[in-house]
Amino acid sequence: MTTTSPAPTSPASAPGSARSLLGRVRVDYRILAGLAVIAVAMIIAYQWDSQQTTAVAARTIREAAPLILAALCGLIGERSGIINIGIEGQMLLAAFVGFMVASSSGNLILGVMGGMAAASVAGLFLAWTAVALKMDQIIAGTIINIFGLGVTSFLYVQGRTMPSVPNWPIPGLDELPLIGSMLFSHGPLTYAALVAVVVVHVALFQTRWGLRTRAVGEHPSAADTVGVRVYFVRYRNLAIAGMLAGLAGFALLQSASVFNRGMTNGKGFIALAVMIFGRYRPFGVLSAAVLFGFFNALQAQLQFRQAFDIPPQFFGMIPFVFTIAVLAIAGLRTRPPAAIGQPYEKE
Amino acid sequence: MRTKWLRLLALLAALSLVAAACGSDDDDTEAGSSDDTAESTDDAAEDDAMEEDDAMEEDDAMEEDDAMEEDDAMADGDVPCEEDDVLCVGLVTDVGTIDDKSFNQSAWEGVQQLGDAGAHVDFIETQDSVDYGTNIGTFVDQNYDVIVTVGFALGEATLEAATANPDTYFVGVDQFQGEAVDNVAGLIFPEDQAGFLAGALAGLITETGTVAQVLGTDLVPPVVAFKEGFDGGVAYTNPDATIIATYHPGGLDVAFTDPTWGADTARQALDNGADVVFAAGGQTGNGGLAEVAKEGGEAFCIGVDTDQWETVPEAQPCLVTSAMKLITPGVVDIVNAWQAGDAPSGNFIGDVGLASYHDFASVIPQDIQDQIEELTPMVLSGEVSTGYTP
Structure with missing residues (x-):
């Protein structure tokens, strides 16, 4: 068999490749329209009150960063056919290991690497249960969550400190009005999140790696037929995805500068909603995460300025209510990768 | 199709975990207004939702307790708190650790000062807010004379334990006392x-x-x-x-x-x-x-x-x-007053101030x-x- 045609040549995925080509054009158009609306809204807000608008915009991106990284972890897993609801646990493990390494070595780079390694190992564990044990992936993910919370809570000793992650304003660009504070005055992990969106998008849709990943997620037996090593792809991708979850965990430390028990506070679960709302596409993930970030920024800003005399818990609830609404609407319309959650049985 | 529903279900389950966690806070506030029935139902709901977490945390707590008991095994064996001439002071932390650089640690430093003055002292770190009562009960069962509970959230559990054990004296850090109970002093601050x-x-x-x-x-x-x-x-x-x-x-x-x-x-x-x-x-x-x-x-x-x-x-x-x-001197003052036979009850107002x-x-x-x-x-x-x- 020659390799002139893409791997998934079965009837089920043949329209898929055509759709993705067309789909990209359509999505681009919609993204442009959406961006235009957002830009106009931001300019109007900026005219009205530049300081508050800038503060909210900056917080939005800052808050979105860990969600983006975590959701991309889930996205790569699901595109490879493995459901990962263990992101919360992976982030927590990464934050813990990252903190302990950074705190004992005094070196942030080592800390990031430690965190990524920890989350990556958890990802490999998930792949192992899914590929080798053919276990229910939801249960395996839950195990990671419970293990992550339990083991970090147990091992953590208070009283340690780590060097704080510095902000890296980009010279020249960070002085720009609005955009400067919003995009160019953050810490390294926030930039990493924004870069990761582009990298994962290109990798997923323009490279051989991406094609094989999607083939394995949509139709593993077809991929197997043309010589893609399904098991290997799943192991490798879960390890890579775990590194992104590791960055997400360390992104929490970038803000907090200290580890705390259960410090993910459900962000790993929100990332799953972000991924589904983002329709399993990196730029979709970016927009969904920014939306969640925006709600968090808005609630703090409204309180700051005492715009309404409403209990803070009410605003705290909004992102969660929104999540449920979004899942109810978007979740039903979104088509997940076809082979997701199914163990692949080599014939 | 099936997987999609499975996924939605999983997400819902995940969200419910988050929701349950959020929900429990409101329970605590209700607990503050001493609405017993509401509290117990809420707790039951919370227990259901958090089953797995609880099971796990209990394991953790047990392991930690075990470890602690090993450390203190000798002391526990040697100092029978039943005897009248030995002052035993136990401290129960809020969720968090004894060296939290904050409340728990400040209160423990006060208790340690009492320890330096000859009292037998020990602490229990609370792992989960459902364990407040159990942890206090542990000290009560060992016949501790004074039990210090740290934090607003332990107020309800402290009062319950105090009512059930009138011979034990309780110090509740940051616990405002609506009605004075004889054997409870609430250490509060302006x-x-x-x-x-x-x-x-x-x-x-x-x-x-x-x-x-x-x-x-x-x-x-x-x-x-x-x-x-x-x-x-x-x-x-x-x-x-x-x-x-x-x-x-x-x-x-x-x-x-x-x-x-x-x-x-x-x-x-x-x-x-x-x-x-x-x-x-x-x-x-x-x-x-x-x-x-x-x-x-x-x-x-x-x-x-x-x-x-x-x-x-x-x-x-x-x-x-x-x-x-100034939690540390507050705790010491209250226990010293209790020893002197002049036990404060109700609210005991400690000192505040700016640090250096x-x-x-x-x-x-x-x-x-x-x-x-x-x-x-x-x-x-x-x-x-x-x-x-x-």
Whole structure:
């Protein structure tokens, strides 16, 4: 068999490749329209009150960063056919290991690497249960969550400190009005999140790696037929995805500068909603995460300025209510990768 | 199709975990209003939702207890608390650890001072808020004479244990006593006065005219007292200043343990033009302090509860002072009074004050320091009203 045609040549995925080509054009158009609306809204807000608008915009991106990284972890897993609801646990493990390494070595780079390694190992564990044990992936993910919370809570000793992650304003660009504070005055992990969106998008849709990943997620037996090593792809991708979850965990430390028990506070679960709302596409993930970030920024800003005399818990609830609404609407319309959650049985 | 539903189901289950966690906070507030039936139903619901977590945390707690017992095995064996001539003081922490650089640690230091004076002392770290009663019960069963419970959240459990064990004396740190119970002393503090002094200082040292507060939750009265007092202090010294303040939007279980939120919010406050940030909210506030410290001296921060210069060293680049509750001497005073046969019951009001300026003593102009020094006794005596009414 020659390799002139893409791997998934079965009837089920043949329209898929055509759709993705067309789909990209359509999505681009919609993204442009959406961006235009957002830009106009931001300019109007900026005219009205530049300081508050800038503060909210900056917080939005800052808050979105860990969600983006975590959701991309889930996205790569699901595109490879493995459901990962263990992101919360992976982030927590990464934050813990990252903190302990950074705190004992005094070196942030080592800390990031430690965190990524920890989350990556958890990802490999998930792949192992899914590929080798053919276990229910939801249960395996839950195990990671419970293990992550339990083991970090147990091992953590208070009283340690780590060097704080510095902000890296980009010279020249960070002085720009609005955009400067919003995009160019953050810490390294926030930039990493924004870069990761582009990298994962290109990798997923323009490279051989991406094609094989999607083939394995949509139709593993077809991929197997043309010589893609399904098991290997799943192991490798879960390890890579775990590194992104590791960055997400360390992104929490970038803000907090200290580890705390259960410090993910459900962000790993929100990332799953972000991924589904983002329709399993990196730029979709970016927009969904920014939306969640925006709600968090808005609630703090409204309180700051005492715009309404409403209990803070009410605003705290909004992102969660929104999540449920979004899942109810978007979740039903979104088509997940076809082979997701199914163990692949080599014939 | 099947998988899609499975996925939705899984997500719902996941969300319900989050929701359950959020829900439990409200339970705690209800517990504060001593609504027993509501509490027990809520607890049951919470138990269902958190089954797995609980099971796990219990395991953890057990392991930790085991470890602790090994350490203290000899002491426990040797010191029979049944005997009248041995003073046994036990301490139950709020969720968190004994060396939390905050409440638990301050109270434990007080108990340790009693230990140095000859008492037998021990502590239990609470892993989960459902274990409050059990942990207190452990000390009661070992016939401890005095049990110190740390934190507003333990108030209900403390009162229950006190009613059931009239021979044991309880000290509840930060637990306001609505009705005095003979064998319970609630160690409370006029947080509004500490907040007022911090606010007065903030009003004097701000250059932008905007001061910010990053707070734990308004579900806990002392936090509200800090905030209102701070507002009053700023208005007293700098009526033109803008005060921006935000409470954590979550409940009791996350509001004090979310440093990421604290940091992001402190950053947002700085972006709003604030140059002094008062962070009052446990770990949440500490995250805020660390974020302001990244400004490298461009902005100031003020800590809370203990002298955070010692406890959060990463905040030293910005930390001018801390609005302190003097928990350690408060605990010692109460237990000493109890030993002397003059046991306080109801509310015992401890002392508050500002911590040392440390390195900022040379940064803050002398006339400002003088003004604060002059103001301090007036505020503590009530001569200057903080504007806070509980």
